[in-house]
Amino acid sequence: MNVVHESPLIDELLPAYRPVLGADYDAYRNHCMRLFNFCSALAAGESKAAEDKIAIAALFHDLGIWTEKSFDYLRPSQLLALSYLEKNFKASWCKEIEAMIGEHHKITRYQANPSWLVEPFRKADWIDVSGGLLRFRLPDDFVSDVLDAYPNAGFHAMLGRLTLARLKTHPLSPLPMMKW
Numbered sequence: 001m002n003v004v005h006e007s008p009l010i011d012e013l014l015p016a017y018r019p020v021l022g023a024d025y026d027a028y029r030n031h032c033m034r035l036f037n038f039c040s041a042l043a044a045g046e047s048k049a050a051e052d053k054i055a056i057a058a059l060f061h062d063l064g065i066w067t068e069k070s071f072d073y074l075r076p077s078q079l080l081a082l083s084y085l086e087k088n089f090k091a092s093w094c095k096e097i098e099a100m101i102g103e104h105h106k107i108t109r110y111q112a113n114p115s116w117l118v119e120p121f122r123k124a125d126w127i128d129v130s131g132g133l134l135r136f137r138l139p140d141d142f143v144s145d146v147l148d149a150y151p152n153a154g155f156h157a158m159l160g161r162l163t164l165a166r167l168k169t170h171p172l173s174p175l176p177m178m179k180w
Contacts, residue, residue, distance in 0.1 A: 001142040003149045007036050009055035013084070020066045027155035028066075031128060032058040037146045038124035041138055043117055053093055053117055056081060057100040061125075065162070077101050129156070 035058040064076030100121040110118045123136040132143045
Protein backbone atom coordinates (compact mmCIF):
# COMPACT_ATOMS: atom_id res chain seq x y z
CA MET A 1 0.00 0.00 0.00
CA ASN A 2 1.24 3.41 -0.95
CA VAL A 3 0.37 6.76 0.58
CA VAL A 4 -1.76 8.93 -1.71
CA HIS A 5 -0.25 12.40 -1.82
CA GLU A 6 -3.00 14.22 -3.67
CA SER A 7 -6.73 14.16 -4.03
CA PRO A 8 -7.92 16.30 -6.94
CA LEU A 9 -11.25 17.06 -5.23
CA ILE A 10 -9.76 17.95 -1.85
CA ASP A 11 -7.00 19.97 -3.52
CA GLU A 12 -9.55 21.81 -5.68
CA LEU A 13 -12.25 22.49 -3.09
CA LEU A 14 -10.53 22.97 0.26
CA PRO A 15 -8.76 26.28 -0.58
CA ALA A 16 -12.16 28.00 -0.72
CA TYR A 17 -12.43 27.32 3.03
CA ARG A 18 -9.00 28.72 3.88
CA PRO A 19 -10.49 32.00 5.20
CA VAL A 20 -12.82 30.21 7.64
CA LEU A 21 -10.22 27.60 8.65
CA GLY A 22 -7.56 30.25 9.20
CA ALA A 23 -4.57 28.95 11.15
CA ASP A 24 -6.15 25.46 11.23
CA TYR A 25 -6.02 25.08 7.43
CA ASP A 26 -2.95 22.82 7.24
CA ALA A 27 -4.06 20.76 10.24
CA TYR A 28 -7.48 20.20 8.68
CA ARG A 29 -6.07 19.42 5.23
CA ASN A 30 -3.75 16.86 6.77
CA HIS A 31 -6.66 15.33 8.69
CA CYS A 32 -8.69 15.11 5.46
CA MET A 33 -5.79 13.47 3.63
CA ARG A 34 -5.23 10.96 6.44
CA LEU A 35 -8.92 10.03 6.30
CA PHE A 36 -8.80 9.84 2.51
CA ASN A 37 -5.83 7.47 2.66
CA PHE A 38 -7.19 5.25 5.43
CA CYS A 39 -10.70 5.02 3.98
CA SER A 40 -9.41 4.36 0.46
CA ALA A 41 -7.22 1.55 1.80
CA LEU A 42 -10.07 0.05 3.84
CA ALA A 43 -12.35 0.18 0.77
CA ALA A 44 -9.64 -1.19 -1.54
CA GLY A 45 -10.78 -2.02 -5.04
CA GLU A 46 -13.63 0.46 -5.11
CA SER A 47 -14.39 2.63 -8.14
CA LYS A 48 -13.42 6.18 -9.12
CA ALA A 49 -16.88 7.21 -7.88
CA ALA A 50 -16.02 5.73 -4.48
CA GLU A 51 -12.76 7.68 -4.45
CA ASP A 52 -14.71 10.88 -5.13
CA LYS A 53 -17.27 10.06 -2.41
CA ILE A 54 -14.45 9.51 0.09
CA ALA A 55 -12.82 12.81 -0.88
CA ILE A 56 -16.09 14.75 -0.59
CA ALA A 57 -16.95 13.19 2.78
CA ALA A 58 -13.41 13.80 4.06
CA LEU A 59 -13.46 17.41 2.92
CA PHE A 60 -16.80 18.31 4.51
CA HIS A 61 -17.04 15.95 7.52
CA ASP A 62 -15.75 18.37 10.20
CA LEU A 63 -16.04 21.74 8.41
CA GLY A 64 -19.09 22.74 10.48
CA ILE A 65 -16.74 23.27 13.42
CA TRP A 66 -15.40 26.34 11.62
CA THR A 67 -18.32 27.45 9.47
CA GLU A 68 -20.74 27.40 12.40
CA LYS A 69 -18.16 27.96 15.15
CA SER A 70 -19.76 25.04 16.95
CA PHE A 71 -18.71 21.69 18.36
CA ASP A 72 -22.19 20.42 17.48
CA TYR A 73 -21.14 20.30 13.86
CA LEU A 74 -22.37 17.12 12.19
CA ARG A 75 -25.55 18.56 10.66
CA PRO A 76 -23.86 21.77 9.45
CA SER A 77 -21.11 19.65 7.89
CA GLN A 78 -23.69 17.43 6.20
CA LEU A 79 -25.52 20.46 4.83
CA LEU A 80 -22.31 21.81 3.30
CA ALA A 81 -21.70 18.47 1.58
CA LEU A 82 -25.30 18.16 0.40
CA SER A 83 -25.21 21.65 -1.07
CA TYR A 84 -22.02 20.82 -2.95
CA LEU A 85 -23.46 17.54 -4.25
CA GLU A 86 -26.68 19.14 -5.45
CA LYS A 87 -24.84 21.99 -7.19
CA ASN A 88 -22.52 19.50 -8.89
CA PHE A 89 -25.15 17.05 -10.14
CA LYS A 90 -24.29 14.32 -7.64
CA ALA A 91 -27.60 14.30 -5.77
CA SER A 92 -27.71 10.49 -6.07
CA TRP A 93 -24.78 10.40 -3.62
CA CYS A 94 -26.48 12.55 -0.96
CA LYS A 95 -27.82 9.81 1.33
CA GLU A 96 -24.54 7.90 1.41
CA ILE A 97 -22.33 10.93 2.03
CA GLU A 98 -24.80 12.29 4.58
CA ALA A 99 -24.47 8.96 6.43
CA MET A 100 -20.66 8.95 6.07
CA ILE A 101 -20.49 12.34 7.77
CA GLY A 102 -23.28 11.70 10.28
CA GLU A 103 -21.92 8.35 11.45
CA HIS A 104 -18.17 8.99 11.41
CA HIS A 105 -18.05 9.24 15.22
CA LYS A 106 -20.21 6.17 15.77
CA ILE A 107 -18.63 3.92 18.37
CA THR A 108 -20.25 0.70 17.18
CA ARG A 109 -20.24 -0.74 13.68
CA TYR A 110 -22.49 0.88 11.05
CA GLN A 111 -24.73 -1.81 9.58
CA ALA A 112 -27.67 -0.11 7.85
CA ASN A 113 -26.28 -0.10 4.29
CA PRO A 114 -23.24 -2.40 4.10
CA SER A 115 -22.50 -1.55 0.46
CA TRP A 116 -22.03 2.12 1.34
CA LEU A 117 -18.67 3.60 2.37
CA VAL A 118 -19.92 4.58 5.83
CA GLU A 119 -18.15 1.81 7.75
CA PRO A 120 -14.73 2.27 6.09
CA PHE A 121 -15.05 6.03 6.65
CA ARG A 122 -15.98 5.51 10.31
CA LYS A 123 -12.98 3.23 10.77
CA ALA A 124 -10.70 5.71 8.99
CA ASP A 125 -11.67 8.45 11.44
CA TRP A 126 -11.08 6.13 14.40
CA ILE A 127 -7.62 5.27 13.06
CA ASP A 128 -6.84 8.96 12.86
CA VAL A 129 -8.36 10.04 16.17
CA SER A 130 -6.48 7.21 17.92
CA GLY A 131 -3.20 8.30 16.36
CA GLY A 132 -2.92 4.92 14.68
CA LEU A 133 -3.48 2.81 17.79
CA LEU A 134 -6.59 1.43 16.11
CA ARG A 135 -5.71 0.09 12.66
CA PHE A 136 -8.59 -2.16 11.60
CA ARG A 137 -6.15 -4.58 9.95
CA LEU A 138 -4.40 -1.97 7.85
CA PRO A 139 -0.65 -2.69 7.73
CA ASP A 140 1.33 -0.98 10.49
CA ASP A 141 3.82 0.50 8.03
CA PHE A 142 1.05 2.01 5.88
CA VAL A 143 -0.64 3.66 8.87
CA SER A 144 2.72 5.00 10.08
CA ASP A 145 3.59 6.25 6.59
CA VAL A 146 0.26 8.12 6.31
CA LEU A 147 0.70 9.66 9.76
CA ASP A 148 4.26 10.71 8.83
CA ALA A 149 3.20 12.13 5.44
CA TYR A 150 0.39 14.19 6.98
CA PRO A 151 1.45 15.43 10.41
CA ASN A 152 -1.17 16.22 13.01
CA ALA A 153 -0.12 19.91 13.03
CA GLY A 154 -2.09 20.51 16.22
CA PHE A 155 -5.40 19.15 14.93
CA HIS A 156 -6.14 16.84 17.84
CA ALA A 157 -4.90 19.36 20.41
CA MET A 158 -7.39 21.85 18.94
CA LEU A 159 -10.16 19.25 19.26
CA GLY A 160 -9.12 18.69 22.87
CA ARG A 161 -9.42 22.43 23.59
CA LEU A 162 -12.85 22.51 21.95
CA THR A 163 -13.95 19.51 24.02
CA LEU A 164 -12.91 21.23 27.27
CA ALA A 165 -14.65 24.46 26.24
CA ARG A 166 -17.81 22.53 25.37
CA LEU A 167 -17.65 20.65 28.67
CA LYS A 168 -17.76 23.97 30.54
CA THR A 169 -20.90 25.15 28.77
CA HIS A 170 -22.61 21.78 28.14
CA PRO A 171 -21.48 19.45 30.95
CA LEU A 172 -24.14 16.87 30.11
CA SER A 173 -23.31 16.89 26.39
CA PRO A 174 -19.58 17.50 25.94
CA LEU A 175 -19.33 15.40 22.75
CA PRO A 176 -22.58 15.88 20.83
CA MET A 177 -21.16 14.21 17.72
CA MET A 178 -20.63 10.82 19.37
CA LYS A 179 -23.10 8.03 18.62
CA TRP A 180 -23.51 4.46 19.73
